Amino acid sequence: MSKAMPILLIAVAVLTGWLLSATRLDSQQQAVQKDNVKQLLQERLSLVEKLHDVALAGFKAGDQRINFAAVRGAKVRLLEARLDLAETKEQRIKIYEEMVKDAAEYEKAISQLVKASRAFVGEELDAKIHHLERQIALVRAK
Numbered sequence: 575m576s577k578a579m580p581i582l583l584i585a586v587a588v589l590t591g592w593l594l595s596a597t598r599l600d601s602q603q604q605a606v607q608k609d610n611v612k613q614l615l616q617e618r619l620s621l622v623e624k625l626h627d628v629a630l631a632g633f634k635a636g637d638q639r640i641n642f643a644a645v646r647g648a649k650v651r652l653l654e655a656r657l658d659l660a661e662t663k664e665q666r667i668k669i670y671e672e673m674v675k676d677a678a679e680y681e682k683a684i685s686q687l688v689k690a691s692r693a694f695v696g697e698e699l700d701a702k703i704h705h706l707e708r709q710i711a712l713v714r715a716k
Contacts, residue, residue, distance in 0.1 A: 619659060
């Protein structure tokens with residue numbers, strides 16, 4: 575029995591060493607993966623900023639190929655991209671507040687278009703739902 579004890583101790587030591595090295599490797603892989611995701615999110619933000627700028631400029635210039643919905647979609651994607659990159663609770667709350675403000679402005683604009691018979695009432699309902707969803711997200715973030 576005394577001969578089995580050193581073998582058992584060696585096996586435990588080897589297994590412990592293997593587990594510790596696997597844990598270190600796993601944390602390194604997670605760090606690399608996190609960096610890769612952050613880089614992809616940064617690239618996405620850059621592209622979405624360009625999309626929003628192009629859509630807004632075209633809409634303001636009267637380009638018939640760009641409608642209000644395209645500008646709106648680009649703005650929503652821009653705010654979502656910023657949110658995905660937020661690293662702190664305070665940053666996320668600030669972006670949610672911006673989302674709520676933007677959603678309220680959109681809701682008001684759509685309501686005016688509906689009153690002028692230039693938009694469908696369903697768009698107004700959708701804008702109200704979007705506004706409420708952003709308010710809910712802000713409350714949850716706090």
